[in-house]
Amino acid sequence: MRYSQFYAPTLKEAPGDADVPSQELLIRAGFIRKIAAGVYTYLPLGRKVLLKIERIVREEMDNIGANEILMPIVQPAELWKQSGRWDDYGPEMMKLKDRHGRDFTLGPTHEELVTFLVQNELNSYRQLPITLYQMANKYRDEIRPRFGVLRAREFIMKDGYSFHDSWESLDETYQAHRRAYSRIMERVGLEYAMVEASSGTIGGNESHEFVAFADTGESNILFCDCGYAGSDERVPYKGEIKYDDDEMKGIERVYTPNVKTAQDVADFLNVSIRKIVKTLIYKGRNGYFMALVPGDRELNEEKLKAFLDDQSLVFATPEEIFENFGVPIGFLGPVGTKGIRIIADHMIKGMRNFIVGGMEKDYHFVNVNVDRDFRVDEWADLVVTTKGDPCPVCGKPLNMKRGIELGHIFKLGTKYSQAMGTKYMDKDGQLKPFIMGCYGWGVSRTMGAVVEQLYDEKGIIWPLSIAPxxxxxxxxxxxxxxxxxxxxxxxxxxxxxxxxxxxxxxxxxxxxxxxxxxxxxxxxxxxxxxxxxxxxxxxxxxxxxxxxxxxxxxxxxxxxxxxxxxxxxxxx
Ligand SMILES: [Zn+2]
CATH class of the missing domain: 3.40.50.800 (Anticodon-binding domain)
Structure with missing residues (x-):
């Protein structure tokens, strides 16, 4: 290619809204252009890199006997209603209507479509196992699209699905994907880890993530010397509950003007943040409920979703909270509330004389105690496990690194085949739902992840395997x-x-x-x-x-x- 004929406009200045190095560099160097938040055009340089990543992924899939197909992006709502995910998937799903008023989605993923596809095509155990995959655009209406191609609303993904007549057969295909995904990471030149993961909206049992290390990554990976590695969305908190043996004091309502955060409350009352219990309101399938966590801990939404088996959970907005509870967000608390389900983290069991919001603007309650002052409906592990917390396997303090999730593999089991009535005939002539696996790889995200690992003050440093x-x-x-x-x-x-x-x-x-x-x-x-x-x-x-x-x-x-x-x- 002659540069004089090549469309590769470079920019001197970084775009003002670029918030990670890969976004800045890919725009400045003429690989991508932003069209709308989280929506990008790939210029010739970007397209070349994408094609190379796609080729590597395709070769590794073909190597393990997977079959490439191409499914439509526009998907009818009926299939999503059969699986129950039309209502369950949450606000990330882009929905649209055709001219006749029929509902469709721009596919965020393809489990429903692929299950429907094989419904009339795969009938017998003799045809199994089969793995189908595609590389296509996906749509997720992210609440905060950012970081360029790392968290886009439209992106290219490799999604694969396998069908089996036994868990042993599923495990073989799952292990083959583990090896193939490790090879993809190595071939595109990334330093990475494979970690135990939460299965998010997909459901099912075993699940692993392939995470490329990057300081700007949104995944936290917790490590231990014993070899354990897990995503912080998944790692259970295994610390012992510390029981405080102070005498219970009388509950008091105190004036706390203009405080916003748990730290503000602690500072204003001149106590440790460990004395605070944070109250969060979530909205799920069955309406609003309260979640309580210690003031110095973050709530882990993935754990909460898994505990309630409700993937549609979202944080209630300040407006919704004010409308339903009549208080600004910083003054929420469990004391005196009626008719709302309260779920609390186990650690609160051991707390005495703590502080919660007063359910009235500018007021908190101090010397609050569980059971005496309010009831907890359910106890659960709700906190984000973090650096220094005990390893769930050996108990030593965990280390942490940040990373970008590129691959995610799941053992789905019969979740979709059961819901959608997709069955095959086994050896004894019995109809059984398929046992399924699913395997995602972020193709366009890989481009961003490589840049996050490989750049200097002059620009990008591509590995040979995917250099334009x-x-x-x-x-x-x-x-x-x-x-x-x-x-x-x-x-x-x-x-x-x-x-x-x-x-x-x-x-x-x-x-x-x-x-x-x-x-x-x-x-x-x-x-x-x-x-x-x-x-x-x-x-x-x-x-x-x-x-x-x-x-x-x-x-x-x-x-x-x-x-x-x-x-x-x-x-x-
Ligand atoms: Zn350990």
């Missing part, structure tokens, strides 16, 4: 002899099947170098002054510099050797 070009040839001027050699080298390398960009633009060498670094092409061949001594300069994006003979065969051989040694994680 392996090599850029940079003649430093339009001088005829320089251009002649650059052209000859370009034709030669192209003929050898190398992916080369020839920077034939009529701009300064400095600008050419800056763009090459920003785009992140692994090898830059500079055709400049050194040509007078019969040499060209080759610079790796990781910083290593070489001067070699200006001979097309020798340059080609040098590039082959460089490819075997290039590691984007190892800078010179």
């Amino acid at each position: 070009f392996t090599t850029i040839i940079t003649p430093v001027s339009n001088n005829e002899s320089l251009m002649n050699f650059a052209e000859k080298l370009y034709e030669f390398l192209n003929g050898k099947g190398e992916e080369v960009l020839l920077d034939d633009r009529n701009i300064s060498p400095g600008m050419k170098f800056n763009d090459a670094d920003l785009i992140g092409i692994p090898f830059r061949i500079t055709v400049g002054k050194a040509l007078n001594e019969g040499k060209v300069e080759i610079k790796w994006r990781t910083g290593q510099q070489y001067k070699i003979e200006a001979d097309v065969e020798k340059i080609y051989a040098f590039l082959q050797d460089s490819k075997s040694k290039y590691n984007p994680h190892n800078k010179a």
Whole structure:
């Protein structure tokens, strides 16, 4: 490709709303353009990288005997009603009506469609196991689309589904995916971990996440020396409940003007935040309920959803809270409330004389005690487990790293086949629901994750496997002899099947170098002054510099050797 014909507009300035390095760099370097919040166009550079990621994922899927299909994005509501997820999926689902008023969704995932597909096609145990997958756009109406392609509303995902007549057979396919996903991570050049995970809206039993390390990631991975690793959405809190043996004091209502957070209350009353109990209101399938957690802990929504088996749960808005309970959000509390279900974290069992909101603006209750002052309907593990908490396996303090979830595999079991009546005939002529697995991989997100791990102050540093070009040839001027050699080298390398960009633009060498670094092409061949001594300069994006003979065969051989040694994680 000649740069003069290539559509790759780079920007000097970062876009104002870019909030992570990958978003800033992918926009500045001309890989993506934002159309709306969480909706992007992929420019030629971005499209090239995506195609390479897709090819790696496809090869690994084909290697384990999975079959590629392509399902529609527009999905009829009926199928989602059969599985129960039309109402259950929550506000992330984009819904629309056709001209006849019939309901559809822009598919956030495809379990319903694939189950419907096989309903009349897979009839016998003799046809099993079968794995189907696709790579297609998905839609999720994220409440806060951000971080560029890392949390977009429209994105490309590989989703696969397997059908089995036994749990043993499902386990074989599940393990094959574990291996395939590890290979994908390695091939795209990412440092990663595989962790035990929550199954989110999918349901089912065993589940693992593949998480690429990145400081800007939204997943927290908890580790232990004993080998345990889990997503913080999933890790149970196994600390002992500390029973406070203070005498119960008399409950009092105190004036606490203008406090907003638990920390404000603690500061205002001059007590430790451990004396506070936070009250949160959630809205689920069956209306509102209260969740209570200690003041110094965060509530884990995934645990709450799992405990209530209600994926539609959302945090009530301040307006909803005010309308239903008549108090601003910072003054909620369980004392004196009637007709609302109260779920509390186990740790509160051990607390004495604590502080809760007064259910009236600018007031709190102090010296509150469970049972005496309010009832708890259910106790549960509701808190986010974090760094320093005990490992659920061995009890040692956990370590934490941040990461970006790219792959997620689940053993679904019969959840969808049961709900949708999708059955096969077993050996004894009995009709049984399929045992299913499902396997997701974020294709467009992978592009963002790689940039989060591989960049410097000059720009992106692509691994060879997914770089848009392996090599850029940079003649430093339009001088005829320089251009002649650059052209000859370009034709030669192209003929050898190398992916080369020839920077034939009529701009300064400095600008050419800056763009090459920003785009992140692994090898830059500079055709400049050194040509007078019969040499060209080759610079790796990781910083290593070489001067070699200006001979097309020798340059080609040098590039082959460089490819075997290039590691984007190892800078010179
Ligand atoms: Zn451990």
